[in-house]
Amino acid sequence: MKTTFNLTVIALKTKNKKQIAKNKKSIRRASKKRRSDRARIKRLKRKVTNLKQELKEEKSKNRPAFGGKKLKYHSYCTSIITLVLILYSETSMSLRDIESVLRAFIIHMQIEGRFPDHSTIDYWIKKAGMRAIKPFCENEPCVLIYDESISFNGKKLFLVLAVPTSISEKQKPLCFEDCHLVYLGAKKSWTGDVIHEELAPIVAKMDVQYILSDQDSNLIKATELLNIPQVFDITHKVAGTLKNS
Structure with a gap:
């Protein structure tokens, strides 16, 4: 009876040792995974920071020229839109001529940012209702x-x-x-x-x-x-x- 009890105790101790070793191994594996996750999170945070900086620089490069108050749902300020409409209504310039003038002015004045192209200018003119007024010849009876x-x-x-x-x-x-x-x-x-x-x-x-x-x-x-x-x-x-x- 005593021998059987001793064998049972030895078997339980052996089993417990194996379980303890297995648990320690799981703990080490989980700890290693946590360290790996923390390192990955740090790398992702650095990447997000870099992307934000790149996006900020890209926006700075592509921001519209002529800063000022923007109209609702428009990317450009009121001053540039007003200038375009005046050039169209008071001169005989075409849409591409106005685009060229704006480009030359921005380059000459060393103003950073993008400028409206002829399709954007055409949209502004149509929205202002000037397309309906322009074609009429004032000298015609x-x-x-x-x-x-x-x-x-x-x-x-x-x-x-x-x-x-x-x-x-x-x-x-x-x-x-x-x-x-x-x-x-x-x-x-x-x-x-x-x-x-x-x-x-x-x-x-x-x-x-x-x-x-x-x-x-x-x-x-x-x-x-x-x-x-x-x-x-x-x-x-x-x-x-x-x-x-």
Whole structure:
């Protein structure tokens, strides 16, 4: 009995030693893995830091030239957008000409950053509504059509369209594509004096044959101040004739 007990004790001790050795081996392996993970985390942190620095440098290189307040959803500031629109509206430069001028200016002034290309400039011009105004030739004889339009935010819109007189030679009904936007303004009220003040500089540059409008007193007064013949539109003219008959 005693011999059997001793053998059992020896077997348990041997088993415990093996288990202890196995546990120590697992602990050493886990410790080694933790050290490896810590080293890997440090390497990743250094890599992230380097990437952030590279990204910062890349953004610095590719930032738009001409710093300033940016418009919402735009990469460029208001000053460069305004400059582009002025170059387009006040000169006969093409989109690529404007791009070349900006590039030369940035290089000459040693300004770092990117500049807008012709496609971006074209997008700005279309968004500003200038594409609809630019094609009309101011020296071409035309007829102006104007009237007060819808109310917007407590103000009335005043719309002025120009139609080349050459359209009448085609002997076809007037369509929207024949009209060119000349002026669109918003004020609380449009008197004859206000209309004259707004349109006088525009009309002075154009060859206006006559003005087409309804018989509103403010429009009649504005036309008289502009010293341009006025023709009433046929709808109002017929309605007025029927009313007075």
